[in-house]
Amino acid sequence: MASVRRNRADPVDDPGAGNIRARYRRILRFAAWNLAVTWWFELLLPRIGLGLVAERTRPARMQRFARRFHVLAVDLGGLMIKVGQFLSSRLDVLPPEITTELAGLQDEVPPVPFPAIRALAEKELGVPLERAFAWVEETTIAAASLGQAHRARLLPADAAETGLKDVVIKVQRPGIDAIVDVDLAALRKVGGWLSRFRVVSSRADVPALVMEFAQTSFEEIDYLHEAANSERFGVDFADDDRVAVPRVAWERCTRRVLTLEDVTAIKITDVAALKAAGIDPVQVAPVFASVMFDQLFTNGFFHADPHPGNIFVTPAPAGAGGLPWKLTFIDFGMMGEVPASTRSGLRKLLIAAASRDGKGLVAAIGDVGVLMPSADVAGLERAMTQLFGRFGGMGFAELREVDPREFRDFAVEFGDVVRSLPFQLPENFLLIIRAMSLTSGVCSSLDPRFNLWDSVEPYAAQLLRDERGNLLQDAAQQALEAAGLALRLPGRLDALIARIEEGNLTAANPRLERRAARLDRTVRRAASALVFGAVLIAGAVVRADDPALGSALMLASALPLLHGMWVGRRGRNPRL
Structure with missing residues (x-):
């Protein structure tokens, strides 16, 4: 007879339970207070000549904010965990006082009591668990902000039909739909507040970002969508010996229950376990970076949440690439898609970064759609050229050894230029930033001396060779554009002379x-x-x-x- 394995330890209560209205008010109170504090220290005090006070207190304030948000996110769960995870991944723009404190949110989520999980799974599947599985492990193997996972084994008949035996059941947290709704309502309100600040609204469409985050969140709580993502990702890497993807047991899947092949192996950042298995972590880092590059710049369909809990290193017989292990990806709820036009701009950006071409990098940023057409990019080109000249090619370990005064001098010289530029975040760009930030963090954990440039340069060289294959086509296109310009030139000159004669010519700086x-x-x-x-x-x-x-x-x-x-x-x- 089928059985459910019991665990005597009682898990903590569901963090999503409680009064929804109180949850909404608590999120808004937290946001309002911290926005007021930020306005006071970062905007008001510098205006009245007290900028040094704000600068001296900034590290302590950032750390207090991160600690308070950490407590808020763990208490509330839901999308607050996702917001914290995103903040913890922004090593490029946020200080270590914030990213370090919030890093624990990747794994620090209390589980829901198993009886509640059992009730929801049986309601979704339409049968008792004993009739759906040979056994289910009550102890959770992973608890995330929107759901949690338990090991199980398919019944013999189902195992023979699917070719799977040991599986993992992923079940949503009860009541998560209502929690997501109220969290998104609170985030929309906070986004509205932020959009009232011109310094924010001139650089990013915050309501649009919240809408994109909402779309991603709704997709994450649709496990049928995640199952389809898993199969699509598997097709992309079907012929790649570096990557493995769990198979889906569709007969045991619904919108709130997902059943996948159990592919649990060595967590990618468990350096001790990797070494014990005879796997060199230093060799894993560049392979992982290369696989992520393939997703972003070639396939256009990428894993947007590649934190350590979602990637295993699985020992396997050496394949065509000669690797005695594979990278196994799980959790395909948060995926991103890069449109062809954006992917072309990203490829140009990567080539420019690898070749230390500041002007080309700025042009590629414009092609991607980050900079608005009205941007005055001359200053940014100078800034990027000097940045590459001084810091280009350095890894994170080398950058930590640079005198902080050099970074301050650079920020003083070009800070106004960067802050004055109108920019926007195109669709899915937030997910691209998140994916690359997490990739860099995982690689640095595997190899403290890891230099992302070492992986970027050979990949960019291959992209450059591919681009040269279209050289004749590009040259023909440019010739047509030049011919069109030559035909339009006489008319434009006549218009310019007429404006000069009328005294209507103006120039702006x-x-x-x-x-x-x-x-x-x-x-x-x-x-x-x-x-x-x-x-x-x-x-x-x-x-x-x-x-x-x-x-x-x-x-x-x-x-x-x-x-x-x-x-x-x-x-x-x-x-x-």
């Missing part, structure tokens, strides 16, 4: 206009600060003899202070 506006605001604020200081000191002196008049003067000093804080806002272009 965005950088000069920004600097002039900044200088005007600085002068006005300096005048207001002088008046503020004079009135405040006068009040303090007079107060000793006339307390009433002195207090009135000290209170009145707040008026020029407020004027200095907000003066010039009407004339600003990128206003907050």
Whole structure:
């Protein structure tokens, strides 16, 4: 008779349980408070000459924020875990005080009690578990934010039909649909708040990003969609000896229950276990990077959540590539697709990065669609050229040895240029960034001296050879474009001469206009600060003899202070 293996330890309660309205309010309170703190320290204090205070307190503030969000995410579960995982992967833009603290969210999710899992699985499958499986292990092998996994074995008849025996059942957390709905509602509200800040809205369409995140989340809780993703991924790598993908037991799958071949092996970042199996972690890193490059730049269908818990290293007989192991991917709920046009831009970006071509890199960024057409890219080209000249080719270990003052000098010189550029994140670009960030982190865990450039350069060289195959076609296209330009040139010259004769010709220099506006605001604020200081000191002196008049003067000093804080806002272009 079929059995269910019991576990005496009672797991903690489902983190998604509780009052939905209270959950919504808690998320908004957390976001509002931290946005207010960020506004105060990062925007207000620098305006009134207290930027050093914000700079000195920044590391401690970032660490406190990360700790509080860590507690919030673990308490609430749901999409808050996904948000934390994304933040922990942004090693490129977020300080280590945040990424280090949130890194534990990759695995730190308490499981749901098994009786609740059993009830949901039996409702979905339409039969008791004893009639669906030979046995099911009650102890969870993985607990994620949206579901959890248990080992099981198919009944003999099903095993003979599917060719599978040992499987893993992935079951959604009960009530996760309602939790996802309320979390997305809260994120939409926070996105609306962020879009009110011009410094944010001019660089990214936050509501669109939340919508993309919502679409990804809905796909993640549809296990039939994940099963289809798994099979598609398997087809992409069917002839690749480096990669293995679990097979799907479709007869035991529904929207909330997924049954896959049990492919559990060595976790990719378990260096000790890899060495014990005779596998050199240093050799695994470049192979993993290459497989991810193939997904992003060649196939266009990529695993967007390649954190260590989703990739195993499976010992296997040496294949055509000579490797005595394979990379086994699991959890295909979060997948990304790169459109052909974006993939072409990414290939150009990779080639430019590998060849240290700053100008080519900026052009490729434009092709991908990150920079808006109105962007003044001359300064960015200079910044990228100097960045490659000084830091190009360095791995993370080498970068850690660079004097921090060099990074500060670079940021001071080009910070205004980068911040002034209008950019946007195209569809799926958030997932691309996440995939590459996690790839870099996994490779660095396998080999602390790992240099991503060592993997990028040979891959880019192959892409360049492929691109040269289309050289004649590109040359013909350019010839046609040149011919079209030559035909249009006389008419354009006539129009230009007419505008000169009419006195309607104008020229714009965005950088000069920004600097002039900044200088005007600085002068006005300096005048207001002088008046503020004079009135405040006068009040303090007079107060000793006339307390009433002195207090009135000290209170009145707040008026020029407020004027200095907000003066010039009407004339600003990128206003907050």
